[in-house]
Amino acid sequence: MREFKRLTPYREALRLLLDDLSEVDEVEEIPLKEALGRVLAEDVASPIDSPPFDRSAVDGYALRAEDTFSAREYSPVELRVIDEIVAGEESKAKVESGTAVKLMTGSKMPEGANAVLMQEMAEREGDIIRVLRPVAPGQNVAFKGEDVKKGEIILGKGQVLRPQDLALLKGIGFKTVKVKRKPRVGIIVTGDELIEELNEEALKAGKILESNSVMLESLVRKYFGEPVFYGVFPDDEEKIQSTIEKAKTECDLVLVTGGSAFGEKDFAHKFVKLLFHGTTIKPGRPVGYGERVFIMSGYPVAVFAQFHLYVKHALAKLVGAKNYEVRVKATLAERIPSQLGRHEFVKVWYENGKARPIKKKGSGIISSLVESNGYIEIPEDSEGYLEGNVVIVVLY
Amino acid sequence: MREFKRLTPYREALRLLLDDLSEVDEVEEIPLKEALGRVLAEDVASPIDSPPFDRSAVDGYALRAEDTFSAREYSPVELRVIDEIVAGEESKAKVESGTAVKLMTGSKMPEGANAVLMQEMAEREGDIIRVLRPVAPGQNVAFKGEDVKKGEIILGKGQVLRPQDLALLKGIGFKTVKVKRKPRVGIIVTGDELIEELNEEALKAGKILESNSVMLESLVRKYFGEPVFYGVFPDDEEKIQSTIEKAKTECDLVLVTGGSAFGEKDFAHKFVKLLFHGTTIKPGRPVGYGERVFIMSGYPVAVFAQFHLYVKHALAKLVGAKNYEVRVKATLAERIPSQLGRHEFVKVWYENGKARPIKKKGSGIISSLVESNGYIEIPEDSEGYLEGNVVIVVLY
Numbered sequence: 001m002r003e004f005k006r007l008t009p010y011r012e013a014l015r016l017l018l019d020d021l022s023e024v025d026e027v028e029e030i031p032l033k034e035a036l037g038r039v040l041a042e043d044v045a046s047p048i049d050s051p052p053f054d055r056s057a058v059d060g061y062a063l064r065a066e067d068t069f070s071a072r073e074y075s076p077v078e079l080r081v082i083d084e085i086v087a088g089e090e091s092k093a094k095v096e097s098g099t100a101v102k103l104m105t106g107s108k109m110p111e112g113a114n115a116v117l118m119q120e121m122a123e124r125e126g127d128i129i130r131v132l133r134p135v136a137p138g139q140n141v142a143f144k145g146e147d148v149k150k151g152e153i154i155l156g157k158g159q160v161l162r163p164q165d166l167a168l169l170k171g172i173g174f175k176t177v178k179v180k181r182k183p184r185v186g187i188i189v190t191g192d193e194l195i196e197e198l199n200e201e202a203l204k205a206g207k208i209l210e211s212n213s214v215m216l217e218s219l220v221r222k223y224f225g226e227p228v229f230y231g232v233f234p235d236d237e238e239k240i241q242s243t244i245e246k247a248k249t250e251c252d253l254v255l256v257t258g259g260s261a262f263g264e265k266d267f268a269h270k271f272v273k274l275l276f277h278g279t280t281i282k283p284g285r286p287v288g289y290g291e292r293v294f295i296m297s298g299y300p301v302a303v304f305a306q307f308h309l310y311v312k313h314a315l316a317k318l319v320g321a322k323n324y325e326v327r328v329k330a331t332l333a334e335r336i337p338s339q340l341g342r343h344e345f346v347k348v349w350y351e352n353g354k355a356r357p358i359k360k361k362g363s364g365i366i367s368s369l370v371e372s373n374g375y376i377e378i379p380e381d382s383e384g385y386l387e388g389n390v391v392i393v394v395l396y
Numbered sequence: 397m398r399e400f401k402r403l404t405p406y407r408e409a410l411r412l413l414l415d416d417l418s419e420v421d422e423v424e425e426i427p428l429k430e431a432l433g434r435v436l437a438e439d440v441a442s443p444i445d446s447p448p449f450d451r452s453a454v455d456g457y458a459l460r461a462e463d464t465f466s467a468r469e470y471s472p473v474e475l476r477v478i479d480e481i482v483a484g485e486e487s488k489a490k491v492e493s494g495t496a497v498k499l500m501t502g503s504k505m506p507e508g509a510n511a512v513l514m515q516e517m518a519e520r521e522g523d524i525i526r527v528l529r530p531v532a533p534g535q536n537v538a539f540k541g542e543d544v545k546k547g548e549i550i551l552g553k554g555q556v557l558r559p560q561d562l563a564l565l566k567g568i569g570f571k572t573v574k575v576k577r578k579p580r581v582g583i584i585v586t587g588d589e590l591i592e593e594l595n596e597e598a599l600k601a602g603k604i605l606e607s608n609s610v611m612l613e614s615l616v617r618k619y620f621g622e623p624v625f626y627g628v629f630p631d632d633e634e635k636i637q638s639t640i641e642k643a644k645t646e647c648d649l650v651l652v653t654g655g656s657a658f659g660e661k662d663f664a665h666k667f668v669k670l671l672f673h674g675t676t677i678k679p680g681r682p683v684g685y686g687e688r689v690f691i692m693s694g695y696p697v698a699v700f701a702q703f704h705l706y707v708k709h710a711l712a713k714l715v716g717a718k719n720y721e722v723r724v725k726a727t728l729a730e731r732i733p734s735q736l737g738r739h740e741f742v743k744v745w746y747e748n749g750k751a752r753p754i755k756k757k758g759s760g761i762i763s764s765l766v767e768s769n770g771y772i773e774i775p776e777d778s779e780g781y782l783e784g785n786v787v788i789v790v791l792y
Contacts, residue, residue, distance in 0.1 A: 052599040052600060053600060088587070088602050089602055090601050106602070106604060167607040167611035167696050168762045168765070169610075191484070193502060204486075204504075206484050212563070218559040328724045369560035369563070370561055
């Protein structure tokens with residue numbers, strides 16, 4: 001059996017990969033209501049000041065702060081209410097010394113007023129209020145442009161849109177938003193040993209239930225892509241080659257699982273000119289990439305690691321996504337030994353500031369993925385971490 | 397203006413709410429490929445052992461470990477290869493002392509063999525291999541049921557399904573999964589001051605661009621629900637009342653924004669018998685709930701806080717979701733003062749183990765939500781936290 005002549009270091013392979021890919025050009029203008037989780041295609045500047053004018057931040061009385069400076073509970077200041085408005089209305093009154101206008105949160109500040117007294121701080125009798133405490137100039141006023149200024153970049157290109165981002169866009173007048181087209185990601189699953197229906201006899205004869213398809217499809221969806229599933233293929237060179245060719249013309253990226261090593265039946269690497277084949281990652285060493293095609297392992301845990309270490313970043317590059325990972329600091333609950341020369345992907349359970357490595361090993365052990373909620377990376381030059389070390393966990 | 401006679405403490409209100417809601421009964425059986433993010437309706441037990449038999453964890457030679465105990469590089473042990481199989485095939489050969497079977501990762505262990513020598517550890521010549529190092533019994537063997545045992549609960553009711561969960565299900569023979577029906581969540585937006593088209597004149601007259609609809613719709617989607625949007629209504633008592641009635645018959649939960657306080661135009665609370673109205677949360681105090689209807693604020697930041705502190709947990713209860721929050725430990729980068737008697741929702745930016753409070757205040761300041769990626773809760777009995785305190789951040 002041929003072995004890899006050289007394992008490309010993880011970072012070097014990742015750079016080769018990312019340098020080889022270009023951001024998707026196409027932009028889609030879609031309704032805000034459909035934009036959750038999509039990636040902003042360009043910087044967005046606000047077309048308006050928000051608030052568009054100085055307005056009250058509370059329900060209360062707009063007044064001249066100077067009038068209240070001497071107000072005390074035992075010696076209240078009396079002001080005359082000259083107008084009362086409700087939300088969405090505007091007072092035309094002019095506040096002069098000794099007067100006030102009753103208004104609502106969000107109401108435009110009437111001319112002459114420079115502060116608002118909270119409703120519950122005033123005693124009212126007819127059109128007279130008694131102010132019990134002084135109010136400072138500017139108090140309870142939301143100033144023009146205080147939330148967002150006209151022309152200000154409020155959301156940057158590459159932002160993965162969240163509910164609050166969509167609310168901000170709607171609140172300054174947008175009804176649609178320009179996002180990147182979802183990259184189409186072809187998925188080709190190969191292997192003579194794979195079956196798709198539960199069949200105990202076949203399992204006893206050494207067959208394996210195929211599970212990479214649904215894992216990759218949902219990972220691709222989670223990370224901005226549109227999966228295109230081409231099916232499960234036995235190790236038939238010609239069929240696999242023609243399917244890869246077809247997928248390359250139809251997709252932005254193609255993932256092929258199985259056949260990534262150099263076994264007798266591992267031939268996927270013959271069909272693409274690879275930029276790297278065999279990297280220092282563990283698990284998942286026999287990963288290859290070239291011509292927008294990933295040759296991945298057949299073992300689910302290795303595929304999962306290869307996806308997070310390479311494919312996820314490739315998808316983010318394709319759409320220009322910025323904030324696509326949740327990275328948290330954690331204290332290791334147990335030591336993790338690591339092999340020098342390998343970039344290890346270690347599954348952990350993160351909870352309450354602590355990360356506990358999942359001990360189950362073996363690339364076939366899918367339950368180890370289910371029992372984890374994140375991973376730690378241990379680079380080639382480290383022999384691992386000790387209990388109590390502070391590490392970065394990427395949550396999934 | 398009437399004020400709240402009593403603010404219900406946050407925890408008490410939350411308990412009243414959750415006790416009032418029952419889990420959705422209906423279960424949908426859907427294809428695995430559509431199940432990402434859905435909530436498992438029942439415990440799932442594995443119908444098979446996985447692996448279904450003892451199998452090799454590497455490409456190599458199945459042999460009797462005892463034969464290799466004396467193997468050294470300067471004094472190799474020679475074994476005769478009596479069979480060779482590829483992935484998905486089964487060897488019928490019986491391994492006896494002095495013999496070995498070549499197999500692939502995942503191959504069933506042939507009778508008589510109790511360990512596997514990694515391919516690269518053997519020197520081969522014709523049908524003879526030279527073993528250079530001893531192998532321990534059980535080495536490189538994945539034992540029957542090691543990943544998952546037949547009958548074992550592999551995923552619990554309430555699990556929010558992730559890519560790896562779907563892969564595990566597929567890998568043990570499932571093609572569909574039973575998930576809870578998505579709760580239908582009615583959204584009714586009220587307020588005379590709201591406009592839906594950017595109109596500078598209207599804004600100058602005190603109108604406000606409506607933004608709660610898209611925020612709530614996407615939050616509901618994010619947390620397991622199916623939003624049903626009923627529209628934006630001016631403060632017309634009759635129309636709002638009839639819409640709430642209609643939504644109650646069509647939905648599992650109804651969210652009404654605007655009109656939650658006791659202003660002249662705040663009447664939504666008249667149409668439902670509320671279990672609580674006015675709670676200690678800040679922002680968002682004037683929240684009310686009863687008869688499966690939430691009366692929420694009109695101000696986006698308050699609505700956002702009310703959603704996370706109440707509605708999110710209500711939705712999780714409706715579907716029985718367990719792992720629906722990402723909670724991380726963080727060190728405060730700045731002190732946060734908090735008012736005694738208020739359960740404060742403090743927006744923060746979490747990064748690299750540190751949480752920095754977002755200073756912008758005011759319930760109209762949507763940009764403060766955009767600049768944050770999580771929140772801290774400060775309960776009623778706390779005056780806040782100091783710089784350097786360790787706190788829990790819920791990421792969003």
